[in-house]
Amino acid sequence: MSTYLGMPSRRVQEPSSPIQGVRDFPAAARQALGDSVLRRNLGHATSVIRGKRAAVVGEVPDWEALRDSAEAIKTETMARLPELLEQLEANVTAAGGTVHWARDADEANRIVTELVRATGETEVVKVKSMATQEIGLNEHLEDEGITAYETDLAELIVQLAEDQPSHILVPAIHLSRTEIREVFATRMPGVDPLLTSEPRALAMAARTYLRELFLRAKVGVSGANFAVAETGTLTVVESEGNGRMCLTLPETLITVMGIEKVLPRWRDLEVFLQLLPRSSTGERMNPYTTFWTGTTGHTEGTTGPDGPKEFHLVLLDNGRTDVLADEVGRAALHCIRCSACLNVCPVYERTGGHSYGSVYPGPIGAILSPQLTGLTGDSVNDSLPYASSLCGACYDVCPVKIDIPSILVDLRARHVEAQQSRTGLRVPSPEAVAMAAAAYVMRDEKRFAAATRSMRWGRPFMKDGHLRGPLSSVMTGWSSSRDVPTLPDQTFREWWAERESGGHGG
Amino acid sequence: MRIALFVTCLADSLFPEAARATVTVLERLGHEVVFPTAQTCCGQMHTNTGYQGHALGLVEHHVTTFERALDEGAEAVVAPSGSCVGSVRHQHAMVARRAGDEALAQRAERVAEQTFELSELLVDRLGVTDVGASFPHRVTYHPTCHSLRMLRVGDKPLQLLREVRGIDLVELPAADECCGFGGTFAMKNADTSTAMLSDKVTHVRETRAAVLTAGDASCLMHMGGGLRHQRTGVRTMHLAEILASTDGAGAVS
Incomplete structure (x- = not known):
């Protein structure tokens, strides 16, 4: 195909299949978020449809x-x-x-x-x-x-x-x-x-x-x-x-x-x-x-x-x-393709449909596409269940009451399970290690209390809302747009213990 | 009423002022607050990131801790968080059942039935909207997604805020739209999360409020992080802190 100058095609690469893209969601979304024309078109169109839907549903x-x-x-x-x-x-x-x-x-x-x-x-x-x-x-x-x-x-x-x-x-x-x-x-x-x-x-x-x-x-x-x-x-x-x-x-x-x-x-x-x-x-x-x-x-x-x-x-x-065989995921098959979930989704509104890499974008796409292609632990579609803040706006508008947030949470578990069974004896991901460590600490109150106390050792690395030292590279995703909170002098449980022992009046 | 405080791991470690304020409000209303020190974390982060195997141990720990509190005479469990209460109410039994532990699921359901987000406890269980607070500042309120759509707290937080003396409560445009936090979503999809945060910050600034409040320390950490990053000068305070406040009470009353 010849390319015309100025042709408004936003397609980046041939998709690997109509229901699975070539780039994971965060990467595809990053590009879409920087497209000011796309952002304006989508923001306007979704808000108009949202308004119309709300008016006629209210009747x-x-x-x-x-x-x-x-x-x-x-x-x-x-x-x-x-x-x-x-x-x-x-x-x-x-x-x-x-x-x-x-x-x-x-x-x-x-x-x-x-x-x-x-x-x-x-x-x-x-x-x-x-x-x-x-x-x-x-x-x-x-x-x-x-x-x-x-x-x-x-x-x-x-x-x-x-x-x-x-x-x-x-x-x-x-x-x-x-x-x-x-x-x-x-x-x-x-x-x-x-x-x-x-x-x-x-x-x-x-x-x-x-x-x-x-x-x-x-x-x-x-x-x-x-x-x-x-x-x-x-x-x-x-x-x-x-x-x-x-x-x-x-x-x-x-x-x-x-x-x-x-x-x-x-x-x-x-x-x-x-x-x-x-x-x-x-x-x-x-x-x-x-x-x-x-x-x-x-x-x-x-x-x-x-x-x-x-x-x-x-x-x-x-x-x-295969979708029908899954007790939780099968509700995705109830969809009547109305697209109300797309129009209310704050993620879809900002990233657009192409970021999902599938002809089924938005919240319904995030639960349907990976189920149709299968969660393997490392497929592009494995990133879709994470393309949601779990805000629940999609569930509220769904005319057939598909509990999309709950299915997203279940698919995330299926993704991790698939990843764990693939990893086998190989080294687990840094995220898996961090989650295991956090769970170990949090299963016991003494370990938990010690961990929260020791957070104060991190103070030299956290100044005026900015991170310094080793944490700064790990936390870039957070701190590039948000300041980090100031660490308190005392955890709540320390304050409570002091109060119980008569240390202060409370 | 004897009330067990479910402090939430985030408020315990990073935002203790929200938890202390919860104690202040309840004690001011004449209730007894107990703090089961065995509590740690409800496991929401693990559940929502896909690590249900790890979440299971945390759910069991939480259920054991708070069923003991209920057995020892507490009539309700309260948390200054819609999100953590949402996890207790809508996810704990699910995590247990998915792991095939029906007995734990049923114990989790019993604890969940007695667990309330702060505004639910105050308005529904205790029947109060005026908690004797005073806060003479311009405030806007963000209804967090899980309190709004999982717990359906509706306008209960606003009923409480409207009774606060001296408050100048202004409506937040597009209030019910997510701020973009979503737990690990803010890390895994940092760019999309930031785009959502950016719009939320814009709306907060449109209100010209001095203080942004909400019922969740996590969402406030996110929005507050954005507001401070941009040096907007807008403060974030947990709903409980405003309800505990007696700022300028003398001048108003």
Whole structure:
């Protein structure tokens, strides 16, 4: 690919996989934190969405009850997953669709490629989908000579810029409209060179470009927000209507869906269709909700021109079964990809999505990505559970009540356990040594009291809030931006002992 | 009421004034404070950094220490920290169960049920909001994440502060956003932590308060470290210190 001067792509290196980056979080974040345009774009966008969400959630008197229902439905779904997936398969098949099972990303990519090949087409139009991002479908299709066109406005921007999405819902959140205008002007075929950065002008340019694709394409590729086991119905919710075009105009529709997206009953949608739009875009109801069951003409009353003549559902595992096997971590599979946790996260707001190195950024990404790739003790994704101050803002807004902070804490323990089993007889990390030493001291009050008393020996090394001597290099991370506290003359327990012995009145 | 003080390792060693103030407030209200000297640390740092194996020994030590205090007549345990109480209440039993020690988990649950953060104890258990304090200064209050979202203390600290004589209490913009401390997060992700701290310091300065207060010595150490580093002249004081204060009481009353 050629590089245009001034192209606003912030991608640094090819990611090692769509769900695992090449640099650990602290290193990636350090770079992002220094990008003033990114900081401004993100700070503005997340605060606007946070405000909208808070306003529309506040209107719903039974919001907490809805969250409880959603959590219960998801818990039930996970407990019955194999049975529900088979029921879904039977009902999709009965309605004229074909169901394919994909163990991992490679298998899913191969299945989709073969299905497109069988149509004789060399291009597909795409509905915004996280599952196809997760498996790197577009890149795979490109290698196989098939062009995939993203049609969601923000995904289109990211694709044209040859950038990476940085948010689950707003993939181009890291770009300003001036930057987007630059992408369109240099990369969009047939665009008016006098294009301005007015949102309406940008939207109209995309509309003209996409309209032709919609009318031309014979194959559509989508993800799914929900699939109803008892009816075999698939659902996509969106704001633009571009998804509706892809789902209804092409003759062949291929849907790639993570296995956790299934719901037992049609009426379960009542809960999720209330929670999702308010949590994600801050809308009371999303403008477009598309349902389809199998193929057109197969079921009575669906003989019209809408809907696919051929429908394939690819059920994707890609590590989900392993996540399901973990009693604590499995709640990460409850996620409905609303991205409310990203928008409230003080870490995400400052570091942006690319720092997480995965198409799943933010708090949900920090618990999902390392579970999908596996915690090995030394992988890049092992750094993600630590990319949080455990402030808990994510848990409060999660519409399905995923206790993200508790899962982060559990994953940290799994990381240390994996590291310990890798280390074996080799020398443990300085951190592990320090933690073991601290635990040894703190398990006994005499050792603890002696240790806190002896901290005063450190006084010559701590002056006016600055560290000197050997500690200064170890503590650089702290003391470069914060003064160290002054050591007290007396610990509390010394004061208490003196008071008890009548030393002073207290 | 006989109340056992869970001092927290940080207040014991680095911020004893917060712990002494807690004793002062409770004794002024006529309660008996006992200090089980066997206590050390609740193990939160180990738990939150992934070292649950090491945390287990500390949890057991904490539970043994405070169940003895309860057996010996203490009716409640109090700590001047939302974070450490949060760990006792939401993590101790979890650490025990993860290690397969159900008996310890149940003992931990009993201790946790009787353990309160200072504002919870004062407002909920003891039913007071006016603790007889006087502090004629401009103050802003930062609700720490664990007191706000783990313990749900809500506006209890503010109810207490509003009753302090002479206080000029000003609202902190974006108060409920994390200051960036997060225990070892401040070391492991020092750059991100600093970016969060920087915004918190900006908001504190916007209030033109002389004193920033909170219910956790750890968060105050972080924010205070940033405020001093930038030579802002803003002091940090634990909530307990303001509640213990009788500054200028004569002039006000």
